[in-house]
Each structure stands twice: as structure tokens, then as C-alpha cells.
Amino acid sequence: MALHSCLLLLLLLLQISLLAADEAFIGVNIGTSLSDMPHPTQVVALLKSQQIHHVRLYDADQAMLIALAKTGIEVSVSVPNEELLAIAQSNSTAANWVYRNVVAHYPSTNITSICVGSEVLTTLPNVAKILVNALKYIHSALVASNLDRQIKVSTPLSSSMILDSFPPSQAFFNRSLNPILIPMLDFLQSTGSYLMLNIYPYYDYMESNGVIPLDYALFKPLPPNKEAIDSNTLVHYTNVFDAVVDAAYFAMSFLNFTNIPVVVTETGWPSKGDRNEPDATLDNANAYNSNLIKHVLNMTGTPKHPGIAISTYIYELYNEDTKAGPLSEKNWGLFDANGKPIYILHLTGSGAVLANDTTNQTYCVAKDDADPKMLQAGIDWACGPGKVDCSPLLQGQPCYEPDNVGAHANYAFDTYYHLMGRSSEACNFNQMATISTSNPSHGSCVFPGSLGKNGTFGNVTAASMNSTSLDSSANNVHRSLVLVIGVVVTWGVVLL
Structure with a gap:
């Protein structure tokens, strides 16, 4: 019996470690409190255009689930709070819910x-008592359908239930909730699921009365003397988000649960607020969500779990103009009901997710951490076989300054990207480049993307960048970045 228990424990730990080792993703929540809610097919079209591959629904809307079929987009569905009581009191009701809202649509x-309720422990104390029953009944229905390995069951919690959250090493959950929390955490651990947590640094900042600096809430760089230090672990924290996640880890370990990963089911920043919300601005919302995406990806x-994925869903896809409450409640969205961006995220180096904005203002630029030698090789290729007109990079021309490989790579890469019709495959350069929504033009150096069209190059057939056998007899381009136009250069590596 002891050996059997040890084997089960080892298997469980392996399963959880594999879950935690998965690459982090950025998803979005899709609320529906809009006076003119887009049709599900329009929603899916927006998701595809933004390369959003993970969404969370606040219900299990049938039309939305049908529209998401065969897209590959990973979907988190929800049991609304008003349905919890019936499900927690009846195994058959839970089974019917799973059949109607999951089995009928899966795997298409x-x-x-499945999110079972939302912030139940802090908003619905009377229903909280039956939350674990609801979790178990939903999971049992998945087991009966042989879907329990593919679909995880959890419940989003508010970070407000974590008390004394800084320093994180002293954090603990509200002890009055322990009779519910302990069996809930035991369920999550035994099923290989994760703790779903809603984190809102905006509210932490607003309620701190100046104790939390705005830059610390927005993921902005801080000088070392401004970083928050956990006095027990001497670990430095540079943002509220990480501190709250670690507080959740420490709070779980205080209850002897140390192997449950955290997934952030809601976080974001409002772009507009009432007079008493001066920091709900477009710039701050842009800064928070842009920095969040880069941080996650x-x-x-x-600091407590470096390198471990903290997958996160941004709140939210659309501004919800019919939501009750202060003005900020209506303005958490990335887009309006017409699919127009509320602001253009600054996402250089974060990949393609949410970078291909609907205004067509996209650019191909060098990654911040790219190897200069690889960038130079990419410049040589673009300005040679790639048939990019790199004359603006010559000394004395508009894009010569700043005279460094990164700036010159930006121009060469972006010009090739637009020459090829802004195809995502044309912005790779051996993984040294990335799509960005930040215009790299400067001074009199105007990049093709800022012209609002796919370049002005005429009928040019560019060389294929997939070739591994570029002309080996080609001349070398001068390495001082004074580029000789039209020279074919040897680069025997795959660029795309």
C-alpha cells in the first residue's frame, strides 16, 4: 500500500511539473455586456487576425462555441455563478451541463x-459552501466522458482573499475560508489542475494611498533602490503582478500545498475612468498590457518560481459599455465593438500575438536580444538576394543614423517584410526578427509600414529566404554597415 501511494505521488508530481513547464500563453476574456455585441463569427475573425489562441468565456454560449469550432483556439468555458447551486446539489445536473456545453462541442x-463560478469565495459566501461539490460533480462528468485528462476544472479566485500579501513570504489566505479552501486545493492537486487567480494591480495601486508607486504597478523599469524587497527571503520584486502571484504560492504552501501551478484568469488596466480615477488612462492601460504580454511571453x-510559466488572460477583449459601476468598469477592453483597437500595444519582441493590429500599422524589426552577427547576416541577405533597396542606409542618407547594426536591421527587415506583403513568414530572419506595432521611423528616415500600404516597390520578385544554398561565389558585404547595394552574399542558413 505504501509503495502504491508513493507511485501515485510521483506520477502526480510529474503531471504537475509538466503542466508548469508548458510555455506560457496570453489569452483574453470575452465579456458580452455591449449594447452592440459583435456576432460570434466577427469575434472569431478578430481573434484570428490578432493571433489570439486562448480565450475565456464567462458562460458556454452555444453560438460562440460553434463559431470557435475548427479554429484550434483553446477555450475556457464557465459555469455562471447563478447555475452553481443546482449543479452542486445534483450529479445528474452537472452531467447534463457537461454534456450540453462540453461533450457536444468537443473536440471540434x-x-x-472549465471555470466553475467566478470569485465565489469572496462575493457569494452562502454559495461558497457548495463550491467544492460543484467542482467534483463537473469533474466526475468529465471522467464519465473520458475527458478529464484533456479538460481541467478549477474556479477563479480573487487575489483579495490573500491577506498580508507583502512581503509575499508572509502571505496567507483568509483563515475563515480554510474549511472550503483546503478541500478545494486538495481537489486541484489530486486532479492535476491549477489555481485560477484574478489579479488587478490597478486596484492594488488605487487602494494603497500612494504606498505602491505607479511604475511598480505598470511593470515599468525601476532603479534597484526602488524595488520592493521581501525582508524574509531578500528577493527583489519589480512589479505588483509577480508579488501577488508569489503571495498565492506562499499562501498555498502555508496550507501544505506546494505543487499547484497558478494561472491568472483576469488582469488588465482600464483606459478611461471618472474624475477620481486619474490613472485610468490610455497610456497607462497600454503600458500595463504591453509590459504584461512581454513579461509573460x-x-x-x-522570483519564487523563475522560468515557470504564468499563463495569463487579459481582461478583456471588448469595452463593455453597458456594465454598471464607475466609468472605468466600461473601459477595460483592447477593442471597441467594431473591432477597432482602443490603443496600439507596444509589443516589440513579444511575437505576433496581439501585434498585428487592425489598422495595418505593423512593422518587422530586430529582436532586442538578437545576435549582432546574425543581424548583419540578415541585412546582407535582405539587401542582396532579398532585393531590398538599402540605399537609404548609405552614409549621408536618411536612415544611416544611428549607425548601428540594430537600427540598420530594422530598416532592411521591415522593407523586406512590406515587399513581401507583410506576410508573417517574411519577418523571421533566422528568428532574429519580430512583428511590432511600434513605428521605428525616426526623423527623415520613414519606414515603409508608416506609409499605410504594403510598400512601393512595383513588380519585384524577391529571392526565396528558405534557400539553404545561396550563391557561394557572392562577394562579401562591407562589415562597417556601409552597404553595397545589389551584392549577393553567402549565408548558408535557413532564415525562415
């Missing part, structure tokens, strides 16, 4: 998780 619609992790 790629449902990967860079696999930075947190």
Missing part, C-alpha cells in the same frame, strides 16, 4: 478548461 471546439516567471 478545443475546450481545455518572455517566460520570466516570478
Whole structure:
């Protein structure tokens, strides 16, 4: 019996470690409190155009699930709070819910998780008592359908239930909730699921009365003397988000649960607010969400778990103009009801997700951490076989300054990208380039993307960048970045 228990424990730990080792993703929440809610097919079209591959629904809307079918987009569906009581009191009701909203759509619609309620422990204390029953009944229905390995079951919690959250090493959950929390965490651990957590640094900042600096809430760089230090671990924290995630990890370990990963089901920043919300601005919303996306996709992790994925859903896809409450409640969206961006995210280096904005203002630029030698090789290729007119990079021309390989690569890469019709495959350069929504034009150096069209190059047939056998007899381009136009250069590596 002891050996059997040890084997089960080892398998469980392996399953959880594999879950935590998955690459982090950025998803979006899709609220529907709009006076003119787009049709599900329009929603899906927007998701595809933005290369959003993970969404969370606040219900299990049938039309939305049908529209998401065969897209490959990973979908988290929800049991609304008002349906919890019936499901928690009846195994058959839970089974019917799973059949109607999951089994009937899977696997055509790629449902990967079920959110059972939302912030139940802090908003619905009377219903909280039956939350674990609802979790178990939903999971049992998945087991009966042989879907429990593919679809995880959890419940989004508010970070407000974490008390004394800084320093994170002293954090603990509201002890009055322990009779519910402990069996809930035991369920998550035994099923290989994760803790779903809603984190809102905006509210932490607003309620701190100046204790939390705005830059610390927005992921902006801080000088070392401004970083927050956990006095127990001496770990430095540079943003609220990481500190709250680690507080959740420490709070779980205080209850002897140390192997449950965290997924952030909601976070964001409002772009507009009432007079008493002066920091709900377009610039701050842009800064928070742009920095969040880069932070998550860079696999930075947190100080307690560096390099461990913290997959995150942004709140939210659309501004919800019919939501009750202050003005900020209506303005958390990335887009308006017509699919127009509320602001253009600054996403250089974060990949393609949410970078291909609907205004067509996209650029191909060198990654911040790119190898200069590889960038130079990319410049040589673009200005040679790629048939890019690199004359603006010559000394004395508009794009010569700044005279460095990164700036010159930006121009060469972006020009090739637009020459090829802004195809995502044309912005790779051996993984040294990335699509960005930030215009790299400067001074009199105007990049093709800022012209609002796909370049002005006429009928040019560019060389294929997939070739591994470029002309080996080609001359070398001068390495001082004074580029000789039209020279064919040897580069025997795959660029795309």
C-alpha cells in the first residue's frame, strides 16, 4: 500500500511539473455586456487576425462555441455563478451541463478548461459552501466522458482573499475560508489542475494611498533602490503582478500545498475612468498590457518560481459599455465593438500575438536580444538576394543614423517584410526578427509600414529566404554597415 501511494505521488508530481513547464500563453476574456455585441463569427475573425489562441468565456454560449469550432483556439468555458447551486446539489445536473456545453462541442471546439463560478469565495459566501461539490460533480462528468485528462476544472479566485500579501513570504489566505479552501486545493492537486487567480494591480495601486508607486504597478523599469524587497527571503520584486502571484504560492504552501501551478484568469488596466480615477488612462492601460504580454511571453516567471510559466488572460477583449459601476468598469477592453483597437500595444519582441493590429500599422524589426552577427547576416541577405533597396542606409542618407547594426536591421527587415506583403513568414530572419506595432521611423528616415500600404516597390520578385544554398561565389558585404547595394552574399542558413 505504501509503495502504491508513493507511485501515485510521483506520477502526480510529474503531471504537475509538466503542466508548469508548458510555455506560457496570453489569452483574453470575452465579456458580452455591449449594447452592440459583435456576432460570434466577427469575434472569431478578430481573434484570428490578432493571433489570439486562448480565450475565456464567462458562460458556454452555444453560438460562440460553434463559431470557435475548427479554429484550434483553446477555450475556457464557465459555469455562471447563478447555475452553481443546482449543479452542486445534483450529479445528474452537472452531467447534463457537461454534456450540453462540453461533450457536444468537443473536440471540434478545443475546450481545455472549465471555470466553475467566478470569485465565489469572496462575493457569494452562502454559495461558497457548495463550491467544492460543484467542482467534483463537473469533474466526475468529465471522467464519465473520458475527458478529464484533456479538460481541467478549477474556479477563479480573487487575489483579495490573500491577506498580508507583502512581503509575499508572509502571505496567507483568509483563515475563515480554510474549511472550503483546503478541500478545494486538495481537489486541484489530486486532479492535476491549477489555481485560477484574478489579479488587478490597478486596484492594488488605487487602494494603497500612494504606498505602491505607479511604475511598480505598470511593470515599468525601476532603479534597484526602488524595488520592493521581501525582508524574509531578500528577493527583489519589480512589479505588483509577480508579488501577488508569489503571495498565492506562499499562501498555498502555508496550507501544505506546494505543487499547484497558478494561472491568472483576469488582469488588465482600464483606459478611461471618472474624475477620481486619474490613472485610468490610455497610456497607462497600454503600458500595463504591453509590459504584461512581454513579461509573460518572455517566460520570466516570478522570483519564487523563475522560468515557470504564468499563463495569463487579459481582461478583456471588448469595452463593455453597458456594465454598471464607475466609468472605468466600461473601459477595460483592447477593442471597441467594431473591432477597432482602443490603443496600439507596444509589443516589440513579444511575437505576433496581439501585434498585428487592425489598422495595418505593423512593422518587422530586430529582436532586442538578437545576435549582432546574425543581424548583419540578415541585412546582407535582405539587401542582396532579398532585393531590398538599402540605399537609404548609405552614409549621408536618411536612415544611416544611428549607425548601428540594430537600427540598420530594422530598416532592411521591415522593407523586406512590406515587399513581401507583410506576410508573417517574411519577418523571421533566422528568428532574429519580430512583428511590432511600434513605428521605428525616426526623423527623415520613414519606414515603409508608416506609409499605410504594403510598400512601393512595383513588380519585384524577391529571392526565396528558405534557400539553404545561396550563391557561394557572392562577394562579401562591407562589415562597417556601409552597404553595397545589389551584392549577393553567402549565408548558408535557413532564415525562415
